[in-house]
Amino acid sequence: MKMNGSIFVLGRDSDISLSEIRSLYKDSHNIEILSPQVCYVDINSEEVDFARIGGSIKLARLISVNKSSENYEQLLYFTSSVLEKLTEDNNSKINLGISIYQSNLSLKNLNKFKMDLKNHLKSTGKSIRLIPNSSMSLSSAQTFHNNLDRKNNVELIIVYSQHSYYISQVTAVQDIDDYFNRDRMRPKRDTRVGMLPPKLAQIMINLASVKLKTINGSEAPLLLDPFCGTGVVLQEAQLMGYRIMGTDLSEKMVAYTKENIDWLSAEYHLNRNLAFFFDVGDATNYRWPERPNLVVSEVYLGPPLTQKPSLDMIHKYRDDCQTIFKMFLSNLANQLNSGAVLCLAVPAWRFKDIFVGLTIVDQLNDLGYNQVKFESVNQLPLIYHRQGQFVARQLLVLEKI
Numbered sequence: 116m117k118m119n120g121s122i123f124v125l126g127r128d129s130d131i132s133l134s135e136i137r138s139l140y141k142d143s144h145n146i147e148i149l150s151p152q153v154c155y156v157d158i159n160s161e162e163v164d165f166a167r168i169g170g171s172i173k174l175a176r177l178i179s180v181n182k183s184s185e186n187y188e189q190l191l192y193f194t195s196s197v198l199e200k201l202t203e204d205n206n207s208k209i210n211l212g213i214s215i216y217q218s219n220l221s222l223k224n225l226n227k228f229k230m231d232l233k234n235h236l237k238s239t240g241k242s243i244r245l246i247p248n249s250s251m252s253l254s255s256a257q258t259f260h261n262n263l264d265r266k267n268n269v270e271l272i273i274v275y276s277q278h279s280y281y282i283s284q285v286t287a288v289q290d291i292d293d294y295f296n297r298d299r300m301r302p303k304r305d306t307r308v309g310m311l312p313p314k315l316a317q318i319m320i321n322l323a324s325v326k327l328k329t330i331n332g333s334e335a336p337l338l339l340d341p342f343c344g345t346g347v348v349l350q351e352a353q354l355m356g357y358r359i360m361g362t363d364l365s366e367k368m369v370a371y372t373k374e375n376i377d378w379l380s381a382e383y384h385l386n387r388n389l390a391f392f393f394d395v396g397d398a399t400n401y402r403w404p405e406r407p408n409l410v411v412s413e414v415y416l417g418p419p420l421t422q423k424p425s426l427d428m429i430h431k432y433r434d435d436c437q438t439i440f441k442m443f444l445s446n447l448a449n450q451l452n453s454g455a456v457l458c459l460a461v462p463a464w465r466f467k468d469i470f471v472g473l474t475i476v477d478q479l480n481d482l483g484y485n486q487v488k489f490e491s492v493n494q495l496p497l498i499y500h501r502q503g504q505f506v507a508r509q510l511l512v513l514e515k516i
């Protein structure tokens with residue numbers, strides 16, 4: 116494990132977040148899972164373009180790994196040494212945040228630990244303001260609003276794993292305001308087609324970029340969203356530097372996408388040449404003007420549901436969605452080169468404690484696709500679900516055979 120390597124704090128859908136990290140780094144870097152919420156990647160933290168990663172809430176630079184049994188005094192000693200070094204040349208008041216994962220320390224002891232650190236640093240002439248913990252780790256909002264990834268401020272992420280204390284310093288946190296801006300401030304939104312969170316769109320794009328490193332030529336890869344709705348996936352893809360092509364059955368949605376993309380291009384000073392092509396079209400029979408390198412889309416999820424559906428209704432919605440999905444995949448298959456990658460969010464309906472998903476997932480080979488699987492923590496399908504929602508999204512990553 117190398118110092119300056121990266122510690123990623125995963126978002127609440129940790130399996131999906133971990134799959135995103137694996138998709139981005141597994142071919143080129145060693146990845147180690149330190150706890151259900153934290154993983155290590157042997158890439159220098161300065162090389163990580165954190166704003167492009169949707170599933171991790173914080174990035175930290177690994178500073179020290181200390182073999183030890185779990186022991187308060189040892190932890191205090193290791194952490195004080197790290198802090199002394201970090202604050203060596205700093206005479207201003209320092210905001211200090213501490214997040215601890217997988218330790219048997221109680222919240223009460225964590226607060227004592229922070230006071231002990233503060234007193235220790237005081238004895239070396241440093242003035243510290245402690246950021247209060249309401250749980251063992253600070254939320255991304257606390258880190259963001261206290262600017263704990265900036266100069267004069269320090270947040271340490273401490274993980275106890277494999278009989279060692281891993282101590283790292285936060286270098287980046289998800290920019291909550293920017294995500295809010297991209298989501299809520301765009302001119303056109305539509306609750307009826309559902310609202311894909313920009314973070315999830317980024318995750319899906321990253322899950323589909325598994326093999327993109329092998330694409331030749333200097334031109335940006337072309338990303339297609341054939342059910343583009345209001346254009347969330349396309350927005351995020353354009354921000355990440357892809358050329359984008361979007362189609363949708365609804366004329367209104369295509370107009371919304373265009374307006375949102377125009378807004379984004381102006382707001383973020385983007386290269387307008389990346390916005391390649393938009394058209395009204397039925398994904399089950401449309402012929403796209405160029406072969407995309409990747410296809411990322413939240414497909415038709417069935418009608419919006421305001422009340423809990425019965426199992427019979429779920430089966431009906433599933434059949435309808437499945438028919439469209441199957442026709443779409445076979446129409447697309449002969450418009451893709453072998454090796455093109457897809458990440459599709461398909462519906463899975465919540466019924467009691469289970470998710471009823473599309474059964475076609477087992478016949479993808481016959482349609483010309485292989486499913487790409489990620490080693491996840493619990494080996495279940497990647498399902499994105501929010502409390503109170505009747506329709507969840509299952510993320511499928513496919514490769515054209």
Ligand SMILES: C[S@@+](CC[C@H](N)C(=O)[O-])C[C@H]1O[C@@H](n2cnc3c(N)ncnc32)[C@H](O)[C@@H]1O
Pocket residue numbers: 308309310311341342343344345346347348362363364365368396397398399412413414415416439
């Ligand atoms: C779940 S929404 C996608 C929402 C989009 N991700 C967004 O954030 O705005 C599905 C979209 O599929 C479109 N749609 C439904 N059937 C279609 C078809 N056969 N071909 C193309 N688009 C279709 C709908 O008009 C709708 O905009």
